[in-house]
Amino acid sequence: MSEIPTLVIGTRGSPLAMAQAKEAQARLAEALGCDAGPLTLRPFTTTGDAIQDRALAEAGGKGLFTKELDAALLDERIDFAVHSAKDLPTFLPDGLVIAAFLPREDVRDVFISRVADSLEALPPGTVVGTASPRRQALVLRARPDLRVGLLRGNVGTRLQKLERGEAGATLLALAGLKRLGMETHATRIFSIDEMLPAVGQGAIAITARTGDARTREMLARINHPATEAALTMERAFLAVLDGSCRTPIAGHARVESGTIRFRGLVLRPDGTDAVEVALEGVARDAERLGHQAGHEIKNRLLPGMLQA
Template sequence: MSPATPERIVIATRESRLALWQAEHVKARLESLYPGCRVELLGMTTRGDQILDRPLAKVGGKGLFVKELETALLDGRADVAVHSMKDVPMQMGEEFALACISAREVPLDAFVSNRYESLADMPPGAVVGTSSLRRESQLHAQYPFLGVTSLRGNLDTRLRKLDEGQYDAIILAAAGLTRLGLEGRIRSVLPSEVSLPAAGQGALGIECLAGREDLIGWLQPLDDDDTAACVRAERAVARALAGSCEVPLGAYAQMRGGRLWLRGFVARPDGSRIVRAEREGAPADAEALGAALAEDLREQGADAILAELG
C-alpha cells in the first residue's frame, strides 16, 4: 500500500441501528476506495441517546448526539465521525472540520400510521407523535384539530411506541426508514409544502479534526457536490437565525436547472404564526444564499418570533 492511502481508519458512531447502518455504509465505501485499509467502528452512547424522558429542545438540543463522538476524535480513539447532517450543530468548533457530505437520501418527512392513510384522514383529537418543534409547528398550522405530543427514542423505539397504540400516527424522516429497509411502514411521504424539512435532513456528513489534511483528502471521493451545496445553504439559514431544537425552523434547498432553489420558515411552536421566504442562486454562493434568505425571514417578522422563544 502506498503512503498516499490510509492503512487504518476508525469511525466513531452512535450505537442505534440507524447510526450503525450509516457508519457501515461509509465503512463499505472507504473499503471499496482503499482496498487493504482496515476500517473499524467505535460504537458510543451519547447524552442524546441517554436522556429520553424530556423533549430534546429542553435538554440541550441535537448537539447532544455528537459531543461524545467529537471527544473520541480529540483524544485519538477515532479518526472520523459519521453524522446525520440534521444532528450536526450549526456552529462547529474550530478544531473540527466537516470533511465531506455524501449524496442525499429522500430529505422529506414520512407519515407513519397503522390506522390512517394520511394526515387528512385523521379525525379530530387523534394523536400524532413527533420529536421536532419544526414538524409540530407545521402540523398545528395545517391540522389544528389534531393532538401533537412529544416522541423520543431511536427509530425502532418510536415505531414500537406507535405499534403499542401510544400514538395514532408518528412523523419520521423518510431517509431513516428507507435506509433500514422499512419503506413499507411509510403510508405517505409529506410534500415539502406540508412539512418543510430540517436543514441537512437526509444527508450524511463525515467529521474529522481540522488538522487532519490526510483524512480530508481521503474522504473527498465520498463528497457529493450538489448535496453539499444544498446542505451548506440550508445550514447557513439556520446558523444565521441561531437555529436549534428550541426554534421551529425549516430550510430546504433543491437543485433546479443548475441553480439552487432555497426555501425556509420560522414559526411559533403552536403554528399560530409562520414566516416564509425563498430565494434562488448559484451553488457556488450557497452560504451567501442561505444568509440572504435568513435576512428575508427577519424582515418578514422572524426576529419577533425568535425574541418570543428566547
C-alpha cells in the same frame, strides 16, 4: 493494502447510525481500493441517546447527539465521525470541520398511522407523536384540532410505541426508513411542499479534525458536491437565524444544472404564524445565498418567533 492506513470511524450505536456509518465505510473503502478491514467502526452512546423522557431542548439543546463523538475526535480516539447532518450543531467545536457529505437520500417526511391513511383523515383530538418542534408546528398548522405528544427513541422504538397505542400517528424521515429497509411502514409520503424538511434532512455528514490533512484528503474522495452545496446553503440559513432546538425551522435546498433553489420556513410552535422565504442563484454562491435567505426571513419574523 499495506499503504492503506487504519482508520477508526466514530458513530452513534443506533441501528440507523450504524447503517449510515457502514455506508460511509463502504464508500471510502471503494474509493481507496481496499476492503473494509482497515476501516474500523467504533459506536458511542451519546447524551441524546440516553435521554428518552423529555424533549432534547429541555436537556441542553443542540449537540446532544454529537458531543461524545466530538470529544473522541479531538482526543484522537477516532479519526472521523459519521452523523445525520440534521443532528450537527450550527457551529462545530474549534478544531473540527465537516470533511465530506455523502449523496443525499430522499428528504421527504412520512406519515405513519394505524388509524388513518393521512394526516387529514385523523379524528379530531388524535395524538400525533413526535420529538421535532418543526413537525409539531407543521402538524398543528395543518390540523389545529389535533394534539401533539412527545415520542422519543430510534426508529424501531418509535414504531413499537405507535403499535402500543402511545400515539395515533407519527412522522418520520423517509431517508431513515430507506436506510433501514423499513419504508413499507410509511402510510403516506408527504410532498416537500406539504412538509418542508429540516435543515440537513436525508444527508450524512462526516466530521474530522481540521489539522488532519491525510484523513481529510481521503474523505474528499467521497464528498458529493451537490449535497455539499445544498447543505452549505441550508446551514448558512440556519446560522443567521441561530434558532434553538425550541424554534420550528425548516429549510431545503436543491441543486440542478448549477442552479441552487431554496425554501426556508420559521413557525411558532403552535403553527399559528409562519414566515417563508424562497431564493435561487448560482450553486457556487451557496453560502452567501443562505445568509441572504436567513436575513430576509429574520427581518420579517413576528416578535417571539425565535425561541431562546
